Amino acid sequence: MKRPVGLLLSLLVSAALCGVGLAQELTLAAAAQPETLDPQVTAATSSFQSTKSLYDTLVEVAPDGEIVAALAESWEVAEDGSTVTFHLTDATFHDGTSFDSADVKASIERIADPATGSPKASEFATISEIETPDENTVVLHLSEPTPALLATLASGWGAMLPSEKVASGHDFGNMPVGTGPFVLDEWVRDSFLRLDRFEDYYKGPVGLETVTIRFVPDSAVQLQGLITGEFDVIDTVASADYGTVESNPDLELVREPSGLVLVGTINNRREYLDDPQVRQALNYAVDKQVVLDVAYGGGEPVGTFMEVGSPWLPDSIGHFAYDPERAEEMLAEAGVPEEFTLDIVLPQPYPTHITAGQIVQDMLGDVGIESEIRIVEWGVWLAEVYGGQHDFDITVIGHTGKLDPTGRLDGYGDPDNNYAGYDNEEVVELLDRAASTSDVEERRELYAQVLTLMHEEAPFIYFGTPFRTYAARANVSGFWITPLLDTFDFRDVRID
Amino acid sequence: MLGYLTQQTISFVITLFLVLTLVFFGVRALPGDPATIRGGLDASQEEIQLIRKSLGLAGPLVQQFGDYWASLARGDLGRSIREQRGVSRILSERLPVTLRLASMAFALSLVVGVGLGVVAAFRQNGAGDRLILGYTTVGLALPEFWLGFLLILLFAVELRWFPLIGYSADPTFGSFLYYLFLPALTLAIPRAAQLARLSRALLLEERRSDYVRTARSKGVRSLALVRHVAANALPGLLPLLALELGGLLTGTIVVEQVFGLPGLGLTILGAISARDYPVVQGITVLAVVIYMAINWLADLGQLIADPRLRYQ
Numbered sequence A: 001m002k003r004p005v006g007l008l009l010s011l012l013v014s015a016a017l018c019g020v021g022l023a024q025e026l027t028l029a030a031a032a033q034p035e036t037l038d039p040q041v042t043a044a045t046s047s048f049q050s051t052k053s054l055y056d057t058l059v060e061v062a063p064d065g066e067i068v069a070a071l072a073e074s075w076e077v078a079e080d081g082s083t084v085t086f087h088l089t090d091a092t093f094h095d096g097t098s099f100d101s102a103d104v105k106a107s108i109e110r111i112a113d114p115a116t117g118s119p120k121a122s123e124f125a126t127i128s129e130i131e132t133p134d135e136n137t138v139v140l141h142l143s144e145p146t147p148a149l150l151a152t153l154a155s156g157w158g159a160m161l162p163s164e165k166v167a168s169g170h171d172f173g174n175m176p177v178g179t180g181p182f183v184l185d186e187w188v189r190d191s192f193l194r195l196d197r198f199e200d201y202y203k204g205p206v207g208l209e210t211v212t213i214r215f216v217p218d219s220a221v222q223l224q225g226l227i228t229g230e231f232d233v234i235d236t237v238a239s240a241d242y243g244t245v246e247s248n249p250d251l252e253l254v255r256e257p258s259g260l261v262l263v264g265t266i267n268n269r270r271e272y273l274d275d276p277q278v279r280q281a282l283n284y285a286v287d288k289q290v291v292l293d294v295a296y297g298g299g300e301p302v303g304t305f306m307e308v309g310s311p312w313l314p315d316s317i318g319h320f321a322y323d324p325e326r327a328e329e330m331l332a333e334a335g336v337p338e339e340f341t342l343d344i345v346l347p348q349p350y351p352t353h354i355t356a357g358q359i360v361q362d363m364l365g366d367v368g369i370e371s372e373i374r375i376v377e378w379g380v381w382l383a384e385v386y387g388g389q390h391d392f393d394i395t396v397i398g399h400t401g402k403l404d405p406t407g408r409l410d411g412y413g414d415p416d417n418n419y420a421g422y423d424n425e426e427v428v429e430l431l432d433r434a435a436s437t438s439d440v441e442e443r444r445e446l447y448a449q450v451l452t453l454m455h456e457e458a459p460f461i462y463f464g465t466p467f468r469t470y471a472a473r474a475n476v477s478g479f480w481i482t483p484l485l486d487t488f489d490f491r492d493v494r495i496d
Numbered sequence B: 001m002l003g004y005l006t007q008q009t010i011s012f013v014i015t016l017f018l019v020l021t022l023v024f025f026g027v028r029a030l031p032g033d034p035a036t037i038r039g040g041l042d043a044s045q046e047e048i049q050l051i052r053k054s055l056g057l058a059g060p061l062v063q064q065f066g067d068y069w070a071s072l073a074r075g076d077l078g079r080s081i082r083e084q085r086g087v088s089r090i091l092s093e094r095l096p097v098t099l100r101l102a103s104m105a106f107a108l109s110l111v112v113g114v115g116l117g118v119v120a121a122f123r124q125n126g127a128g129d130r131l132i133l134g135y136t137t138v139g140l141a142l143p144e145f146w147l148g149f150l151l152i153l154l155f156a157v158e159l160r161w162f163p164l165i166g167y168s169a170d171p172t173f174g175s176f177l178y179y180l181f182l183p184a185l186t187l188a189i190p191r192a193a194q195l196a197r198l199s200r201a202l203l204l205e206e207r208r209s210d211y212v213r214t215a216r217s218k219g220v221r222s223l224a225l226v227r228h229v230a231a232n233a234l235p236g237l238l239p240l241l242a243l244e245l246g247g248l249l250t251g252t253i254v255v256e257q258v259f260g261l262p263g264l265g266l267t268i269l270g271a272i273s274a275r276d277y278p279v280v281q282g283i284t285v286l287a288v289v290i291y292m293a294i295n296w297l298a299d300l301g302q303l304i305a306d307p308r309l310r311y312q
Helices: A002-018 A045-051 A101-112 A149-154 A163-167 A219-228 A239-246 A276-285 A288-296 A324-333 A351-366 A378-386 A405-413 A425-435 A440-457 B002-029 B034-039 B045-054 B061-073 B087-122 B127-141 B144-158 B173-207 B210-217 B222-259 B264-273 B277-305
Strands: A025-030 A059-061 A067-069 A072-077 A083-088 A127-134 A137-142 A182-188 A192-197 A210-215 A251-257 A261-266 A341-347 A370-376 A394-399 A460-473
Touching: A025 A219, A059 A149, A067 A072, A067 A149, A083 A101, A101 A127, A101 A137, A101 A163, A219 A239, A219 A460, A219 B144, A239 A251, A239 A460, A261 A276, A261 A288, A261 A351, A276 A324, A276 A351, A276 A440, A276 A460, A288 A351, A288 A460, A341 A351, A341 A378, A351 A370, A351 A394, A351 A460, A370 A378, A378 B034, A405 A425, A405 A440, A425 A440, B002 B061, B002 B277, B034 B045, B087 B127, B087 B173, B087 B222, B087 B264, B087 B277, B127 B173, B144 B173, B144 B222, B173 B222, B210 B222, B222 B264, B222 B277, B264 B277
Parallel strands: A025 A210, A341 A370, A341 A394
Antiparallel strands: A059 A067, A072 A083, A083 A137, A127 A137, A182 A192, A192 A210, A251 A460, A261 A394, A261 A460
């Protein structure tokens, strides 16, 4: 009798050690759901968080932020920047067709086509011709050097789609077909999205059999689900709950710098706020660390319009230290009257920005500036604050990460359209030069000059970069969120 | 009867036209449109105009209004801007969730509410009556979102009898019960309180009728009396029941959000935020039709249940 029992025990132990018996199924609770699974007609990070697992791009961003090979094994950029040649790897789409150069051509032409209505079409505008000399080679001809092109191709909207389905007008929004590590099993809007492992994934099948992304906007419900084991990973943890997670040995709290730069945008068109001295005073009046700690659960202050950790943020730029006395002096020097009242407009779906706005209101009150808060719905914010009449004095928002500074800064080269109304001819000229320069060091220098000017003239109250905080069950390993793009990567996940 | 039906049909068509016109121009009067929202923080004004064109929203509003009514006349509710598929298909997926939730909540509130009302009326001023009146006061005062969170905390987090959030499409009664009981209870608690109060009041009024006094004086026992009193008093509940049932459709908006149920309530919230005009309009059509049908059925039910109304 001893032997069979011993055998059974050893089998059980080895099964446990190998992780056999534990289904490789992961449930992640996400605060926001995708708008669509068509990566070419959206600008929403929540969509790219899901499409990252369904589609691949020619190049992609690695955990260290570097752009590395993906569906393109290698690439060469012509010396004059007029062409980029990609050599493609062997991959298969979810519908069984092979990935080749015709798919690259069809995908890029689709997103650039005005009929597609893509918010990212302009990023492909300099591609004048796409040549496909053979199945595994694509040559992009550019009308002018486009240094941000690789970053564009590594972003979610650079997804590769099968040419046959593009030609037939396939509904990628509901029935995604990519070469990604997972295929869509079921998507119930407002509830969950379930993905199954794609056995023919070009890098070999991944470890997880299924991934379920549950849409849970409330962070308290997310946490309860993590504690009870209903969720394996949650993407939002309120700062008040850090202690709860950290003291639980079954859970793990992850905090890392995000790709955001948080700002209190000042409407530079308004009286007194058009004076850089007043804007600097507002920067001195606000204690950024308090804003980051209280509203965003921690972070690192910056002094210009680039997130902490970006290789493009010049070391020479410090941040405005909290100095209310100096702020008061500067405001008096600039002739700001005592009855000066600001209109602080805050976006309703983002409670963290609302809290930040309330702190700013309080701190500005300390230096004698009164303000009134208006909370508006997201559609109203986009139409009336960010666009249209720019109806605000101060608003609070976070600008998401970009792999290349062009995406972050280019809008500030257009004084009429940027919502801050920042107007500096030197910046316009520097940005123009940077957009058509291929030399990395020269670009770095040009952007450093832009960022220095944006520090000195302070079109924003710069807060800083918040930590991206998420939590997981302790038996989950290998999950990561891509730097700057904030998308989920499940490919290396293992549940022990 | 024919005259009544004709009058109801005309009133239905006029109401539908007015409500849909109001909703059509109302949602478009909100600042921001689907193109602005799809463009997000990066899009330039030119890009937003291109998106608008690709979504078929570049034409004049009057023309869009005409097109909308033309397709509605063909029975076509249009295509969702956000979900890129037919509105009818979206409604056919979402409506069952809301209907199951609403009917479970309705059944719970009807049984509990009327039951408590009967007990309270026949035990007037007793301990049971006071207890029930206490419940109705608290039940009516509790906000649904708070009540929902409280039930989640107790039954899902502490006791783990029910799921925290979500819904299963598994079409078995057990599965519906598992996922919908807490949300239905959240909706039912205040509604049962309302029904208990009204049925108690109706029954007390009926108890003061001459025939009850006569029956009592002749020694009719209380159970037979309950049956007669209830049969005469409760048709008076029908208009309130119709209102409650119609109100349940709006009540589900909050509860679906708290419990993450993919029904019509969550859909219309998302559609309004995304300015998904066809979906907002489609759900409105459906809500108006359901609401008016319920009211019509309630009127009809009252006519059948109470012969006195037929002679008025």
